[in-house]
Amino acid sequence: MLTDWPRAQGAPLASGVLKAQPEDFVVEEVFDVEFSDDGEFDWLWIEKIGDNTEYLARKLARIAGVQPRAVTYSGQKDRHAVTRQWFCVHLPGKNKPEWRVPENETWRILRQGRHRQKLRLGSHRYNRFILRLSDLKGDVADVETRLPIIATGIPNYFGEQRFGHDGGNIDACRQWFAGEINPARFERSMYLSAARSLIFNTVLAERVTAGTWASGLVGDVFSLRDSGSVFLADIDTEITARLRDGDIHPSGPLFGKVGKLAAAGDTALLEERVYSDFSDMCTGLMKNNLAMERRALRVIPQDVKWQFADDGALSLAFSLPRGCFATALVRELINY
Template identity: 45%
Template sequence: MPCAFGGPAGTGRIRAAPADFIVVEELGFALKGEGEHLFLRLRETGCNTAWVAGQLARWAGRPRHDVGYAGLKDRHAVTEQWFSVLCPGGRHPDPDTLAIEGVELIEWQPHDRKLKRGALRGNTFRLRITGLEADPAALEQRLQAVAARGVPNAFGPQRFGREQGNLRLAERWFAGELRPRRDERGFALSAARSLIFNAVLAERIADGSWETAAPGDPVQLDGSGSWFIAEAGDEALPGRLAALDVHPTGPLWGQGEPPGHGPGAALEQAVAARFPLFAEGLAAQGLEQERRPLRLRVADLEWRVAGDVLELSFGLPAGAFATAVLRELTEVD
């Protein structure tokens, strides 16, 4: 994936300690304070999300599928995230008895529905890059550019699994070599979609169009899933794009053709044709064509350099990856 601003402005190290990578979830709705689902906000250090969910199921004496969470979090971090546990009749265990190694209970509250995947407003990140080697002026200029223009909204490497295991699973599934377990299928489908999206985004970065839109291209409202087709003669569109009010989009591949009739649609068809096994496999599974912004607003970006340490704080919407921001700033180990 090419960088949008000419390559990293320095080098450094991330995750030297879990506290160097802090993620705080922001729920996309208010809890009702009553209902059969116990919501727990946990602070986890060095814990895998799926493992914590299993521990909660054991604590509550419930099947694993009765535990919900909105998104997977990296184990090599300190994370604050929400879980829900179904407790029939509202009879839940005493939260004071919850004891999981590396996990601290911050708050809890009942609710009437299970926590579903993606049910987030976004995440706030507080990161420390240590061992920083960068020209101060160049780094400052890059940070200013990212704050003003955003970054390419690439899927991070974790979407593809360890050693791209999710992508290889999709490849074998679509080739008819195996049938994944039900709990593996979503990961495989997401990896295949992400591959095509990232390939389109790479082309748009290379030709400089990752933050622009031509007539006929679908554009999406910032912070919303709503999108519309850019029209010729829309004099307000360039200003809205520059203000990050709307963003150009790329495909989350599925059956049928991408919407729109601009140059972006032709590019997307050409890129998907490079991955026929994945494009046809996604369509065969009945997924519809969907859209994802090619550009990512980096909200409330703040930074501080102290010696060889760069401290960052910023917010991203649900489904965005902090690695998309880091790769435009420094090359990190």
């Protein structure tokens, strides 16, 4: 079982249901694209329900008669949700096909175009979410109090889906590092990601408990809001103002071999203490030659809107940068 990471505003006083049905969780990539109308790449804007991204990518490859590696996408999307995202099919030497969705499928093509450029992982900047939280119970007034506060920033936790059912990806990762199993390449990537995410969440949890997740700590490496570029700086009046304005965020580690830029001072001491608690995972990550990266500890949702329905359900809309989890926002509002 995973730890119940601390919330920025303390434990919620209300509970509810997330994803009572797929239509209660809608996510759409925010990604403007202008097609060249020529080239070797077919881009497909697809709405899907009940299929994960990788599964649909393989299905598109079979329809097009190409290898799975010829189909790319910008980001992974939930299975149990309504999702809209771009897929790209490399069709060298082939005319633009007439794409037809087979009968009884739960996905449809909303838009398509031909392009000279390949769609690469991480190309979109934001995801737009529209959620419905149903069966609210407990202190709903507490939810109303929390709603305007989340718009000012939330802890940027990795969501529980990163770790598998009941943390199964973490258990499998430890077995792999101990030499007990030999997972396939895709599984290895998934387990490495889960291990780094667990270490990051643990660092962030300590910072939330200490109240330094948004305000900064001596020795912090700061992350720029838009680009994600990082830099080391002392906390002075300028840094404090940029933190307050949301222009920069404190960052936490995606563990690996340290490069030229590393945390210092109190930040380094805190992170080293967490590394010692996960020494087996850190050793395994080092053996896999991963480089240290940094991820913002805070994320500020954009265009946050909400409305309570007549049946008491909460409709909630917001945008998050790619790689950030809607569940990290929901858990700041309710227990679900």
